[in-house]
Amino acid sequence: MSYGASSSGSAPSARGMVGTGSSCSSRTTVVVAAIVTSTGPLSAVRKARNAGAARIASRTAFFISAIRTPDASRYVLSCTVICSTAASSAIPRTGDATDRTACRGSVDRDGEERLRGGRRRGVRGARADYAARVTSGGLTDVRGPDGWLPKCQDQLESWIRGWAEFGLRREPLHPVVEAFRCLIDGDPVLRMHAHQMIEQVPSGGDYERRRLESVEQMLELIDALLHVAPEFSSDLMVIVPFVGILDWTIATPAGFAFYRDQRVNDALRDILKAWSAFLSGPDSRSVLTDGESGWLSSEAREAVNLDEYQYDADDEHGGFASWNDFFTRRFRDGRRPVAGADDSAVIVSPCEATPYRIASGVQRRDDFWAKSELYSLEDLLAGDETVEGFVGGTVFQAFLSPLNYHRWHAPVTGTVVRAVVVPGTYFSAADCYGADASDVTVSQGYLAHVATRAILLIDADDPAIGLVAVVFIGMFDVSSCVFAEPIVAGARVDKGDEVGFFQYGGSTFCIVFEPGVVEDFAIEAIPKVARETPTLLLVRSRLATARAKKTAPEAG
Template identity: 45%
Template sequence: MTMATAKAAAPFRVGEWLPSDSQFLGEWLDDLIERVEAQGDVPLLPVVADFRRLIEDDPEVYMLFTFMLTQVTRKHTPTGDPQVKTVEQMLKLFNHIMTHAPEFNESGLVGFPINAILDWAMGTHAGFAAFLNDKVNAQFKKMLNEWGRFLKSPDSTSVLNTSEHGWFGPHAKKKMPKFAEEFVCDPSQPHYGFTSWDDFFTRRFREGVRPVADPADQDVIVNACESAPYRLSTGVRRHDDFWVKGQPYSLAHMLANDPLVDEFAGGTVYQAFLSAFSYHRWHSPVDGRVVKAYVQDGTYYSETPAEGFDPAAPNDSQGYITEVATRAMIFIEADNPEIGLMCFLPVGMAEVSTCEITVYEGQRVRKGDQLGMFHFGGSTHCLIFRPQTNIRFDFHGQRPSLHAKNIFVNSAIGRVVRS
């Protein structure tokens, strides 16, 4: 397949963070490798050098990273040859990414560049073990935080321009045709008034663009994120084999054994995912009081082995990652006693793993009030309800799946069925 053919045929993966066409993704990675090699010996940034030391000094980590690259076989890769061949090459690619913000690409947005570098290795046996390793995830957190600092700096605005690959260029405008009308911005200012890439990706809707459905009706539950329904599960168990085919929810692991977990045993989990072009802030689905709110550290690039060699990771592992990935937990005691205690669980996927909570324990919230946000894009999230809460969900004419479309934030997604 030629690059032109790949561009014409490159649909996106779920959430539109990576192109589905593996040939296109392979050619994107080849181009990145070529550019990095042409730069010669560029010194590693301190945080990437720390990653190298971890790999070199820890025998288990060294073995896993070496194996995961050699376990990528020719039959798996789009080019017929493993592209990232050595740990040193991988680190150089990370180093390059640390000082670049993703460009818009009409043919295949690579919004998860580190995920793209690790894409094939994630599906290996060694990769499965490596990306569950606490030391590795601690280092990924440091590296992603450092990248996050760059994405919050004015230097990251270079892609917020009107060029072919700019986020305000002609192709991007076709993807987001009502951007200026829907989001708080000023098209007359440089970069539409956004001060950084992060400022752009955590953009706010203009007043009235996403009105709260039935604000006075306590029985109506609204969508907490601009998101597409992925799954609805009832009778969810306290413990389950979440890593197997089907990825059943395991509440004790999802909620990190929080003392409140028993409230939800046998209850309901609704999960939905955000896209690269979504709004990325979270809003309260109910009126109530924040009982508890905190972030639980976890994995960044782990996928379930039950999906086999999964070139669409972590999308196909969305159920699994609710138990292991970095996530926030916001417990809300709803004013409606038919709902009572519920939990909003935003879950990080790959690079999109910074969960910022903007509410505090004891705070009263109304439906539609902001709870927090993802930084650098969107991810997946769950609403968790007690077994005695009976809700008739509204998926807006579609079935929950990896192919569902976004439902507006603050739209009604369910109604309490009173006993």
């Protein structure tokens, strides 16, 4: 990982600064956050890193990261150490001088393997770093996307540092990341925006420090993510790691322009496809275990209500072929019955989601990018020829957290008129929200119009319902909107039938009704106001009831 060398060529001077000890597991442990500052060139800092690793490798688990100071005058070498109480006595305490010559030595084989495994342990290391920082009171609480990223800014920054390690870069970059690098380098405007979005500080006080230092670092972190699946954590969940890395850049003036460029989105599409390919392969099952960070651990099973789903408790990976297979797991039979199975007027929820918004009298074209989050049917439905029939109608929107069920179901019985996936943006956000724009819980209305989405049009058998449009929208890391194989124009669907799924991550959906169709919405479908506990609308439960169609009186 190249940060460039400072102007000084002197050997690094180091100073140990150790945080307060903290018990972070059932074992007797102490967490030590050791910071080494250097005014030397990158090569000298690398030597200091290796020397420090040699000193602690035989007795500890650790991860090491580096951050360049804003004025580029030095590097901050951060080493988070987890060791036994006895071994901790060998680590210098705050204010103790640490002579680099005293740390001279090479990393032994076991230590080197731990060092190379540091990236895989980024989340676990960050959790330990967070535990140390809690005791020193250095945390700033901010609200993150619910269930997507840690709600504490310092937790997320610790996670980022767990990935930004010296000497762990893959050579060469994955072809899709290399193509992205060439795109940025080859276009002066994109190169300008890419550098500016890292340099610009969002308006607001939630961003204490810069997470990314260079475009090169950003690309290397993206490259690293292509080879890992998300781990489970009760306190430091980073379920959308691309957002974890990029969200600072998303909410900047240059970032708004960069992530709306079609060429950038084409490159990001290829990157996310490559990651999805890994998540669909057997190597992604490394996190499908009953270990501490595994999705089959007792804590994880409770968090995702795994007992409600189909899985093999006797198999080490739960019977899942891949991470994506786990993510799109199905409910056990009978867990989600179809509401109003014999009543065609009952419209069911196509997804298991939290209600977000209900809008009536929607227009053909409106300012969907405004903070009022108006729906623009022509854009939402990608210019479909049926748009005019929905003008003046109703839109219901709800969002799925990463831990929700991610398959889609037909809201009504009828005939499929159209099923199409519309390419769109991947990390674009509504700039009207400023620094909060990267929070997917506030950009959903905007994303419904510009993000990659699957549009399903069903002509309901019940004439009181008529044509229904369901739009399934992938948000940020999520780009794979997949229709089930039988879902094509002319196909018949019964209410509650499976029609497709989101392949990884959180997402949102909209269902659009023609004017005068909805009599009322279920209580569970009504969005909660601020500070109220949100309601989870179960898939295939009642979403709304259609108004009975009036019949003309008989003559005579």
